[in-house]
Amino acid sequence: MSARFQTVTALIPAIPPYNFALTAGYATYFRGRYGTDIFENGAFRRLLDINGRLMLASLSARSPIAAPQLSIELTGTDVDRAAIGPATAQVAKILGTGQDLTPFYAMARQDKALTRLIGGLYGLHVPQTATVFEALILAILGQQISASVAHQLRTALIRAYGPSLTLAGTVYQAFPHPSSLATAGIEEFRTLGLSLRKAEYVSAIARAITDGKLDLESLFAKPESEVVTLLSSLRGVGPWTVEWLLVRALGRKDGFPASDLALLRMMGTLLGREAPVTPEEARAYSSRWSPFRSYVTTYLFAAARSGHLELLQPDDSPSDTEENESRPN
């Protein structure tokens, strides 16, 4: 049963400045592969599920940051021109091509602590998840534990329950449907390494969706107050998860997970402190970044994930380095 594949191509414009490599890198945690997303050899790939049809999207950018254009190639057994619209819309959302950074940059240039940070990450947009469901499940899996354990759990869940398509010998996987997670048992989740609690949270959320009692995707168009109320009512969702989804799934500009341990450490460094800031300090200080705190959050995590911690160092430090090469002038 050799499937016959079709391929179609299109172009996606992005609002400049747009740095494709940085944005696709962020979406894959600068690891090359993370979860359903792959960024290798300059190409971002992800298996899309467009109304039940699986197709691989492969994206690349040739054009400069100031005049960005992404080329997309769709490959699958059921791909035709009609798939281009919905597929490009989904990828454009995932890679944040429609975001306008200009107002954020105008604010950040006036802010001493942010200047170096944004300078080193010029053109980074905020990647979004394809669905609110995906962001929520990933967030729950990542609560409290280290980034490496979170990576393991997320990978295991996607491998076990995500739809897959094999192309040229490579297996690609999309994020699991709510129905797949709803029919899986708590015990199955536990064998993947989830705690009993996380297994219960994921199971209950998936079942609520398939039962028609919960419509996460409708939150995208809802005002923030409603989003917060509904998400907070779910077991397993606290303040951190709500803020994380505002940033990562709902396209809000001013989300800020003030209780995030990593964020508190990064802010401490950014402000030239020895210790992490407290959640209260973080919240109070961050008000000056409003209404662009989702971008600040993303840029902080990008600096940490990409290993460029120097972007967090204060700019005005005297900087007496041991190996100082004498510089002219």
Next chain:
DNA sequence: GGCCAGGTTCGCT
């Protein structure tokens, strides 16, 4: 081996 990780819930004061 112990403690901490990109939190949240639950049970006690």
Next chain:
DNA sequence: AGCGAACATGGC
């Protein structure tokens, strides 16, 4: 209201 314990598991 506020505080502490439990939770899974890899890494230091």
